[in-house]
Amino acid sequence: MSMHTAQHLLSALLESELSLPTLGWSLSAWPSAAYVDLPRPLTVAETAQVQNKANEVAFEGRSVHIEVQELKDGEQGIDSGEASSARELGRGLPKDYTGGVHRVVVIDGIDRNPCCGTHLPSLTSLQLYLFPPPPTSSVPARHYFLAGPRLLSHIGTTQTQLSRVSGLLSCGSSEAPDRIALVLDESKKREKRVDEVERELADHIGRQLVEEMIQWRSEGGEGEWTKYIGRTDDSPTALTLLQAITFAFIAHLPSDSTHQYTLLLTSSPSSQTTTSTTVCMLLGSDDKRVKETGDVLKKQFSSLKGGGRGARWSGKSVGVWLADREGKAASSVLTQGSTSA
Template sequence: MFNRSPRLLVSLSAFRRFCTMTYTLEPPLPPTSTPKDYHRLLFDPSAVPAKRIVGLLACQRDPLLRRMTTRVVAVRPAALAAPPAQRGKANKKKPVEKVEEPSNEGTVGGLWEVETEDTVIFPEGGGQPSDTGSLLVASPNGPHEQRLVVEHCLRRKLDSVHLVRVPPELEEDVQGLEGKDVAVEVDWDRRLDHMSIHTGQHLLSAILDTLSLPTLSWSMTAYPSLEPPYVELPRGLTWAEAESVEARCNALINEGKKVWVDVDVQEEGKHARITMAGEDEARGIPKDYTGGVIRVINIDSTDKNACCGTQLPSLALCQSLHVIPPATPSTATKPSSNQPTRLYFTAGPRAVGYLAKISREFSLAAQAIAVGRGDLVERVSSMNEARKETLSREKDLRGELGKVLGDQASLQGKVTWVTRDEKSTHDFEFLGFISSSYFNKVPEGVIVITSSPPGVTPVLLLVQSKDEAAAKAVYEGIKSGLEEAKEEGLKGPRVKGGGAKGRFMGKVEGKWGKADDEVVKRVLDGRK
C-alpha cells in the first residue's frame, strides 16, 4: 500500500484521459478558443439526429461559442404571454435584490416558440438560469438582418425551445421560417455570469467534499443580479474554514485547472456524482429527461460531477472566487450551527461587481459616522458597546420608575388602576415592572394598567392578580364594556389578547376616550 501524491493523481488523470476512446460529432462547430478536447463523446454518434437534443447542444459542446447559423425546424405561437419565472428556492432569511428578468412589459408583439436544429442559447437547467439572446433573420426586403429577442429558452423533454418576442408586422415572416437558416446569438454578459458562477459552484463543492461537507443543494439568481449564490451544507462553517476553502479554490483557479466534459448515453447507474474523495451521491435527473445523454463535468484531478449546465473550459476564466464570511462570530473555533446551512459565495464577473458594490457601501457607512474606512470596524464596535451600555442603563431606569409607580399604586388599596400616556413606556414589559412592584406591597390585590399615549395605537391593557378568577373576571368585564363602547365603523373585535395564571393582556383598537374610562371605573367599582 502507498499514499497517492497529488502529482500521481494528476498523472493518473492524464493517463486515463489519453487512453479513453472518444468520438467527434459532425459537422464541427465554428472555431473558438475552447480546446478541441473540451467535449468528449464516449459513444458512437453516427445515429445522432441533425436536431440536437438537450445535452448535445452547441452551447454545451462549446461554451465560448457566441453565435451560429442553424436551421429552423418548428415555429408556433407560445401559450405563455411572458417567460416563466426563474425556478429555485426563495431566500426567506434576507431580502433578495430584485432581478430584472426579461419581461413583455413595454414590448410589442407576442411570444413565439421557435425550435432550431442547434443553438448557442442554453435552456434553464441544473440550477443555472436560461440564457437570453437574439434570433437574426434575413430581411425579405434587403440585405439587412432582423433581430428578434429571445427572452427565454425552455427544455421540453429532450428539446430546446426558444421563446421569441415577435412584433405583429413580422409574424407572417416568422411563420414562414420553418426549414430556413437563421443566426442565433447569445447575450454574452449574461452567459458569462451564469457560467462563471456555475463552474465556481462545482469547484467550491469539490473542495467542501474533501472536508466531508457534501453540497445538499445550491441556488443562484439570474443576471444582472449581484446577489451571491449559495450552496447548502450539513452544517455551518467557521471563518477560518471559509477562508481556507476560499484560498484552496483560488489556488486552483490560479493554476488554470483544465475543465472538460465527458458525454455518454443515458443508462441506469450513471446518475451519480463522483468526487476525488471517492463518494458517490445520488443526483436527480429530471423525470421527463429520458433517452438522452449524461454529461460529466471534470475539473482536472479535482472533481467529477454529472451536470447539464454550461461550464468554463478552464478555471482561469473564473478569475476568482470569494466565500462570503459566515454568520458565525469571526473568532469562533466551532460552527454556530450543526443544521443545514447556506454558505454564500460569488465568482467571476459577479464577484467583481459584488465586491465593488460592497466597497462603495463600506465607504458610505464610514462617511455616515464620519470616520475613515480603516477605522470603521473599530468605531462601529465601540458604538455597539456604547449602545449596549445605554440599553442597560435604560432598563435599570425603567425598572426603578416602574417600582415607584407600583409603590404609588399600592397606596390605593387592593383594587387599583394605573393610567399611562407616555410613548417611551408604551410596552407590556414596562407595565409588568409596575405590576410586579405593586404585588410586592399588596400580594392579594387586583391591578389594571392602561397605556394610551396620544396618537399611538393600539392601547395596551394589563389586568393581573394572584387570584386568577378575579383577574379573568375583571379582564372579561372590561373587554365586554369596551366592545359596547366601540366607535361606529370599527370592524372586528376591539380587544385582542388573552392570558392565563392571573395575567391577562390585550390590545385595544381605536381611540381611547371618556367612555372607555367609565367602563374601567364601573368594573373596578364592582370589585371594591
C-alpha cells in the same frame, strides 16, 4: 456559466481537500449568493484553505471542457477508464434515464462530474469567494459562495454600504468595525441606565398608588378602590414597565391589608395610527373580578386581545387609543364593575 463552473470546482475541492461530500446546492437568482450544503460547518481555516486552493487553480488557468456521449436505449452513460471517477460514478444517471446524451464536465486535473449546465472554457477569469462559516453548528450546514460577475456586484454593493456606514459614523472605512463596537457598547450602557430608572419610576408609582388608596379609605371610601392610569410611552418594552408598577404596588401594600382594589394601566405611543399598539395591564385583589373585568374590556374594545391568570390580566389593542375616548370608556368599565360588585 461562472457560477456553474464555480460550484463544480468548489464541490470537487471540498471532497479532495477536506473529504466533505456536497449534499446539495443551489444557484440562486442574480445577484444573490449560491450555496452548497455540507455534512458539517467549515472552520475559518478550512474556508480559507478551500478558497485559496480554488483561486490558485483559477490563476493557473485550468481548462474546462465537456465530454458528450450519445446514449442508445438501455445504455447508462460513460463507464470506462479515466472517465469513471468516484464523483462521476457517485452522481451517475438515474436508472430510468435512457437515450439522449450523457454530458460530463471536466476541469483539467481537478474534477469530472455529470452536468447539464453551461460552463466557462477556462478557470482563468474565475475568482471564488466563500462567505465566513455560519455562526451555528447545526448540521447539515449551508455555505454561501460567489464567483464571476456576482462577486464583482457583491464587492461593489458592499463597498457602497461600507461607505454609507462610515459616513453615518463619521469615520474611515477601516475604523467602522471598531466604531460600531463602541456604539453598541454605549447603547448597552444606556439601556442599562434606562432599566434602572424605569425600576425606580415603577417603584415610585406603585408606592404612590398604594398611598392614594389608603388615603381614600381613611377619608371614608368604602367597597372597592378602582383606578385607571393611561400612560404615553414610545418604548418597545412598555408592558414591562406596567408589570413592574403592579409588582411595586403589591410590594408596598401593608402586610395586614384587606383592601379591595382593581387597577387598570395602559400605555400608548405618542403618535398613533390605525396600526399602533396600546398595551393594557389589569391588577386586582379578587381573581374573579379581574377575569370578569378583562372580559368586559374585550367586549367594549373589539380590537383588544388578552388574557391572564389569577390577579393579573394583560392585553394589546391595535388602533388609536385616546384619553378622552378609549381612556374614559376603560375607566367607566372599572367604575361600573365596582358598583355592581
